[in-house]
Amino acid sequence: MSILTFKKGVHPPHRKHLTEHKPIEYLLPKQILVYPMIQHIGAPCEPIVKKGDRVLLGQKIGEAKGFVSAPIHSSVSGTVKDVAPVLHPNGSKILSVIVENDGLYEKAEGMEKREDYKNLSKDELIKIIQEAGIVGMGGAGFPTHVKLSPPPDKKIDSIIVNAAECEPFLTSDHRVLLEETQRVVDGLKIVLHMFPEAKGYIGIEDNKMDAVEAVKKVVKDEKNIEVKVLKTKYPQGAEKQLIYAITKREVPSGKLPADVGCIVQNVETMVAIERAVLRGRPLMRRIVTVTGGAITEPKNLNVRLGMSFRELIEACGGFKKEPAKIIAGGPMMGIAVFSIDIPVVKGTSAILCLTEEEAAIPEESNCIRCGKCVEACPMNLLPAALNSFALRNDLEQFEKLHGMDCIECGSCSFVCPAKRHLVQSFRTAKRTVIANRKKS
Template identity: 50%
Template sequence: MAKSFRGGVHPNGRKNYTANKPIEIAPIPQKLFIPTRQHIGAPCAPIVKVGDLVKKGQVIAQAQAFVASPIHASTSGKVVEIADYPHPVFGSCQSIVIESDGKDEWVEGLPLARNWSEMDASEIKDVIRDSGLVGMGGATFPTHVKMAPPPAKPIHTFILNGAECEPYLTADHRLMLEQTEKVVTGMRIAMKALGVSRGYIGIEENKPDALAALRKACEGISGIEVVALKTKYPQGAEKTLIKVLTGSEVPSGGLPMDVGVVVQNVGTAAAIADAVQHGIPLIERVTTISGSAIVNPRNLLFRIGTTFSDAVSYCNGFRESPAKIIMGGPMMGMAQRTLSAPIIKGTSGILALTSSDIKVKPESSCIRCGRCVEACPMGLIPSMLSILGQRGIYQTAKEEYDLLDCVECGSCVYVCPAKRNIVHYIKLSKAQNAALAAKK
């Protein structure tokens, strides 16, 4: 029987657009716009200048803090500009513009061959850090930070997140089918680095082919269990996944390491395998281009820095003018103001939705129906959090209603008959509390 959790919702998956579309390699565009911020944490500092010739895999922006991840050139060519350009998360950001020379040459020494079974944990962690790996499910938390918990918080379980519960997105699904061995190898490497012998791979039951492929690949590997999860959103949320697979509950305001668990996305696992076995840094990723406005929805392997405009053109453009462009999924993704923004390490999907997909009604007052409370996977009272945020009572939301436990999944908004912008008010409250804490 598939495992599940309290609450959640059942949005239309709409994965039929791309679920059966194999991953294709996208052409390298003439220009790549590579932001120096592609992760949670401090931005990187460019270590190249305009006019420099660079090679694929070369470090072009270096991390200046522990919670940061270096940036590498996605192809070989010439640095033609370092300036602010559109960014899919921050609006705009300093970016390094590389004009491709058409050769796509690797920097000297890459790729290389390494036997991960002969490497110790510290060596593996160093490679992960230097290769610029981040969480590829969308959160973009630097992978090496997750892999280095403090001694006071020993890790005993590793979870590989293959749920991909957001509607439309199928990049992880295709990765599990087409690069199964790489995904499993990346998981084993991560488990070795963490020194754990117990691991779970959680996959929603609407992906029976992926479940079968991973189970076959894990035959004879002790300590790894592939678990079928009920198809329900947000099954792939980190804290939800931990509760479902281990029975442990991350404490309020805590992190997975507080219950001895580390969670990584399947895309991150594949990137770990590439980095540790072949020295290949994170310069490309699989992204789903989908939605009813796209002529030919596809799963494509893009170089980091490819613009959304180029990505859409590789799918034969729009069949009609989209009403909204979203990076990520429709539940937790971010609406975009321009197609000039580039694909970054956390771009799991680009959705182009028509007006018929988006039926927005005006917001009205909360009617106290309790549907958001039933849907909330974290057991919160979203209705009160929205009211407090709307009225500017930010500290009460934090201190009395567990504001920081909200994972911003949007389940509450999905079921709200009053069409309240609940997540918007919650994000506002979090930002105001953070600003107050910084001021103090």
């Protein structure tokens, strides 16, 4: 059995032992749920309910205002308490619909099982996925219906399920592969029905061999689906790196996976597709890993969107130590948050609560020109030079050296012996470039 991988990358400690053997636990929400109108890349949603309205489980409460957008649905039945700006995991206040859960979970119309999806056209399936509000659930939040609508001149021959889960600590995808295996495969089969000339691949890192065996057992009679075992290396789950590992195709700078005949979808996104197409259920739930040295009992939880981080942490016994840092997502690419009174959104894969020892960041020292960042960068960039240009705000040179191609994976910062804060400077520079482009 060949182990596939990409060029360069790093090997951070896995630290998955806290939750990798913990079955998914179902957690019902308490009284108040918050639904920010931004839970995806693209145009924000517009609230279509108002204070005092009664809403039902699965009812649309946020309308997408553009093609690159995704509607938002209530994950409970209850009463709209307010429509107001609320703190979002990204650190800003976002217009949100606040719902008081009545505990009845009365369903909106249309939430029933459907007939065989093979009788539906590609356009009909895309419409179902779009109306269900499905986005990439690995963290990026790109609307799934957009990914599934490549330009007519792009011939898609590979549908790749990203089951690498290369971030340290995270195990939600691993547990989904073990406990919802058939749903993952059924989601892939639905997408393959939309692209009849394509083959399906499920890429799983070799530190999850139990998941490899579980998926292989389910797909053993599927001639059009193949499980690919990937070398455990970070960032194996990055889209371009995963495509190279499985197909040996390189996505050029400025291009998309569709330009090399590929579509990549996360494990949980495939489950969401299965739920929407076969069960008539919009995106209302996700699996979240709550972990880290500060958590009393780390768990993998099946939760409703809109629940607060605080509820999930309390369900894990609260803190056994005062957390020095709390991150929405993994330690390499997640976002540090300064409150736990924020809602779970579509891209919340984990709540990582780190002790002071786990979160310690050494002080920066001067770059010693060792080149380790260049050796590690999976995008073949020159991180030390980009850092210099970013700190000097020389955005022209930053762009000339392809700084906008940085995927912000943190590999360079991880290996840097001088502990330079490389990714932070790139992130700031990239956002400044984007803001300047919008102005011009």
